[in-house]
Amino acid sequence: MRNLNIITRKAERKYCRIFGKVRYLNNEVDVRILDLSITGVALEIRTPLHAASGSRVQIVAEDLGTLYGIIRWSHNGRLGIEFDPNSNSRAQVASYFRFFHKEVRPVLKR
Template identity: 80%
Template sequence: MHNLNIITRKAERKPCRLFGKVRYLTKEVDARILNMSISGVAVEVRAPLHAASGSRVQILADDLGVLHGIIRWTHNGRVGIQFDPNSNARAQVASYFRFFHKEVKPVLAR
């Protein structure tokens, strides 16, 4: 297995099925939030997002509003984004989990 030097989140991740966009500078790409924790998200982008680790981005989703974050890693169309600690993201995510989140069940049974 290859070490991708990915810094992992220590907060509990919850699988999600949310659609939205990731905005970097003036470009927006469609995205699907794969999982989310109180400290960040993993998203799958539908088009290339030409942003390096450390770049500031915004995540836009109807159930979450606008979340500000920093790219921590990218790999094969997936992007790990840590929420900006100076933003309101933690409160927005906590509210989402409290009021809107529904447990995601696997689509295929084994």
């Protein structure tokens, strides 16, 4: 088995089904948020996003607003993004968990 050098989040993840977009420079792609924690998010992207690890991106979703983060990994059409500690992203996610989140279980496992 290959080591992908993926650094995992320490914060508790909550599964969800939120649709939105990721913006990188002048590119925008549709995404589905697979899981969310107070420190980051895992996304499934619909089309390739040509951005390297360490790139700064925006995640825009109706339920969450605009979140700012840094790509930490990319593999098989999925992205791992750590929220920018200098933004309000963590507070926005905490508010989402407090008022809107409904627990979702994945239908299929990869």
